[in-house]
Amino acid sequence: MKNLLETLRIGLLRSQIELKQFMRQRESVVFTLFFPVILLFIFGTVFKDTIAPGVTFSQYFVAGMIASGLVNTGFQQLAITIPMERDDGTLKRLRGTPMSVSSYFIGKALLVTFLMIIQTAMLLFFGSVVFDLNLPTDLMLWWNFTWLVLLGSACSTILGIAFSVVPKSGRGASAVVSPIVIILQFFSGVFFVFTSLPSFMQQLAAIFPLKWLTQGMRSVFLPEEFATQEVAGNWELGKTAIVLSIWLILGLLFAVKKFKWSRE
Amino acid sequence: MRADAAIEVQGLVKRYGSKNAVDGIDLTVESGEIFALLGPNGAGKTTTVEILEGYRTATSGKVEVLGFDPATTGNSGQRWRNQIGIVLQSTSDAADLSVFETISHYANYYENPRNVEQVIDEVGLREKINSKARQLSGGQRRRLDVALGIIGSPKLLFLDEPTTGFDPEARRSFWELIKVLKAEGKTILLTTHYLDEAQALADRVGVINNGKIIEIATPETLGGRNNAPAKVTWLENGTKQQLLTKDPTIEVIKLNQKFGGSIPELEVLRPNLEEIYLKMIGELK
Numbered sequence: 001m002k003n004l005l006e007t008l009r010i011g012l013l014r015s016q017i018e019l020k021q022f023m024r025q026r027e028s029v030v031f032t033l034f035f036p037v038i039l040l041f042i043f044g045t046v047f048k049d050t051i052a053p054g055v056t057f058s059q060y061f062v063a064g065m066i067a068s069g070l071v072n073t074g075f076q077q078l079a080i081t082i083p084m085e086r087d088d089g090t091l092k093r094l095r096g097t098p099m100s101v102s103s104y105f106i107g108k109a110l111l112v113t114f115l116m117i118i119q120t121a122m123l124l125f126f127g128s129v130v131f132d133l134n135l136p137t138d139l140m141l142w143w144n145f146t147w148l149v150l151l152g153s154a155c156s157t158i159l160g161i162a163f164s165v166v167p168k169s170g171r172g173a174s175a176v177v178s179p180i181v182i183i184l185q186f187f188s189g190v191f192f193v194f195t196s197l198p199s200f201m202q203q204l205a206a207i208f209p210l211k212w213l214t215q216g217m218r219s220v221f222l223p224e225e226f227a228t229q230e231v232a233g234n235w236e237l238g239k240t241a242i243v244l245s246i247w248l249i250l251g252l253l254f255a256v257k258k259f260k261w262s263r264e
Numbered sequence: 265m266r267a268d269a270a271i272e273v274q275g276l277v278k279r280y281g282s283k284n285a286v287d288g289i290d291l292t293v294e295s296g297e298i299f300a301l302l303g304p305n306g307a308g309k310t311t312t313v314e315i316l317e318g319y320r321t322a323t324s325g326k327v328e329v330l331g332f333d334p335a336t337t338g339n340s341g342q343r344w345r346n347q348i349g350i351v352l353q354s355t356s357d358a359a360d361l362s363v364f365e366t367i368s369h370y371a372n373y374y375e376n377p378r379n380v381e382q383v384i385d386e387v388g389l390r391e392k393i394n395s396k397a398r399q400l401s402g403g404q405r406r407r408l409d410v411a412l413g414i415i416g417s418p419k420l421l422f423l424d425e426p427t428t429g430f431d432p433e434a435r436r437s438f439w440e441l442i443k444v445l446k447a448e449g450k451t452i453l454l455t456t457h458y459l460d461e462a463q464a465l466a467d468r469v470g471v472i473n474n475g476k477i478i479e480i481a482t483p484e485t486l487g488g489r490n491n492a493p494a495k496v497t498w499l500e501n502g503t504k505q506q507l508l509t510k511d512p513t514i515e516v517i518k519l520n521q522k523f524g525g526s527i528p529e530l531e532v533l534r535p536n537l538e539e540i541y542l543k544m545i546g547e548l549k
Contacts, residue, residue, distance in 0.1 A: 010373065017365070017369050020365070089355035092319070093350075095319065096350035262319065
């Protein structure tokens with residue numbers, strides 16, 4: 001019990017130092033934290049039409065942006081910065097201290113969750129002020145929104161940590177990770193209406209968490225009757241929770257077993 | 265295995281593929297001593313040290329560091345890491361954090377951390393306390409590394425090539441810092457490419473080559489240095505004269521009588537540690 005509290009305490013301290021370092025890197029603030037908001041402004045300005053009476057494209061797009069923000073901030077950011085930390089000696093130094101591995105993971109997860117809260121708040125704010133985004137009024141929808149963001153953050157964090165073993169160096173990490181994320185975003189219906197994609201893309205996307213997160217976010221932001229336009233004819237929230245949980249558990253097992261502290 | 269030694273190694277082997285990078289090393293480092301490990305690149309020095317630090321696992325052999333197996337994980341691994349400090353080779357981490365932020369953060373990891381302000385004074389970074397790591401010079405950056413190595417008040421400190429790239433003045437003042445740490449009773453395992461550094465700091469040096477320890481001795485006696493012939497040189501009839509002798513005192517007295525007083529441009533040179541070392545590793549190549 002004492003150990004567990006200590007691990008949490010150090011994890012919390014790590015999240016503070018991680019956040020400090022994140023905020024001091026201008027490129028990470030612009031390209032990770034603000035990026036979905038920048039995209040919202042671009043897409044929201046270009047596509048002014050409605051996808052159904054009273055439902056703007058922005059309404060559809062914000063759902064996708066929040067979901068893909070989870071992937072950018074968690075998976076993409078960690079899969080790129082952890083190999084960099086491996087190169088610059090951060091991980092080796094930490095490995096030589098009594099800090100426990102769990103504290104490091106907790107620090108990363110809290111960092112991602114905190115960034116997601118800021119990012120989502122910005123998307124909702126600018127979405128509703130500038131692009132007439134209709135925020136849900138039903139409490140149940142807000143509850144769904146909350147667990148989707150939290151479970152999505154956790155899943156994305158763990159998969160980012162797990163995927164950090166793939167890039168050979170910090171310098172090459174972005175070239176490995178970014179295309180995967182962009183392709184996944186196209187296949188998962190972030191930029192286009194999912195059901196208008198070819199069916200092989202839909203089936204491939206259904207293996208990965210982003211499609212389910214995006215769909216879950218649509219259930220929050222689109223009118224209820226839109227559910228019939230989904231592939232399954234409903235929002236499939238139960239299935240979404242299961243798919244995300246499976247990825248979370250698999251990622252956790254893999255990360256704990258295979259995490260690399262040094263390059264060799 | 266001796267309980268009072270800081271580091272005890274017996275028959276250590278590390279195999280990579282078909283090659284033994286470390287090929288049967290025996291080594292004892294006493295508590296409170298500075299032990300320097302010397303050897304050319306690829307000799308097995310780094311592999312040995314990284315096994316002692318817990319970064320790599322041994323293929324075979326016995327290793328005890330402060331009474332623990334460095335490969336230990338979990339709670340006892342944490343207890344062990346509480347007592348050691350590691351100063352890694354060139355690092356560039358935490359570039360956006362200030363000296364104070366980094367040191368005070370690392371202090372949280374340890375059970376009995378030292379006072380952060382005191383450590384900053386000791387490593388001489390008081391004026392840079394609010395500077396970001398990326399703004400520090402090479403020497404200052406190494407001082408930050410040492411601060412992070414000693415913040416947990418370790419009994420044993422690993423220093424891996426601590427002064428590479430230093431100017432002579434920075435190196436001298438770094439040596440003073442290491443001497444202060446020794447005076448505090450810390451055991452230090454030092455690896456270095458600089459023989460004058462080993463000479464200035466180490467109680468004993470071990471020379472490693474091709475994965476084996478060739479010799480362990482004090483810097484003064486390594487390679488039979490204390491008994492090696494000395495070179496006596498002087499000026500006679502406008503030309504430089506020299507002779508090699510086991511007993512330079514006798515030769516100097518003879519010359520003194522010959523000149524009936526002071527000997528012009530007299531020099532008595534013993535082989536320095538570097539010459540002895542190069543001979544040792546050269547012979548074995």
